[in-house]
Amino acid sequence: MTHTSIKILSLIFLVFFTASCEQEMPEAALEVAEGGGTLRFFTAYNIDAADPSGSNVYGRIVFWKGTLDRTLVQVSLYNTIEGQQHPALILDGAAGVGTTTLLTLDTVSGDTGELDDNKFYVISDTSFYDGLPDLDAHINIYLSDTDNTVVASGNIGANAEPVESN
Secondary structure: OOHHHHHHHHHHHHHHHHHHOOOOOOOOOOOOOOOOOOOOEEEEEEEEEOOOOOOOOEEEEEEEEOOOOOEEEEEEEEOOOOOOEEOEEEEEOOOOOOOOEEEEOOOEEOOOOEEOOOOOEEEOOOOHHHHHHHOEEEEEEEOOOOOOOEEEEEEEEOOOOOOEEO
């Protein structure tokens, strides 16, 4: 091959390469399917400070009925300790009485007061939300993974009236 034919082949390759890159990127479809991702039903309970004169950590736990009959759990706390991860557990019985763990939720970030990994903890049991009024349980929020001091607690289910629901 001559030097000229290499230049011509290179030019043809460059033209084809450039032409293939000029295609437009499609626009993203951002609209949601009707009813998709909508959370309509919820039940909320208070989480009260275990030491109101101390750290005074308090907030709410909200149970949402998801679109696939899953229950989504959201925890929002105030006065959490920055830099700390607060374990959140749902235990059997009323606050201060039950000790058997029913669910270990994600930890609550002391920086945000929200669940650390995701906004919602997902319970895949399709009957959990509907059975919530009869659930004999409470939530405890602990100081840290290494210190099981309860900084906040709240009754849920049969042990408390929801503060809000629909």
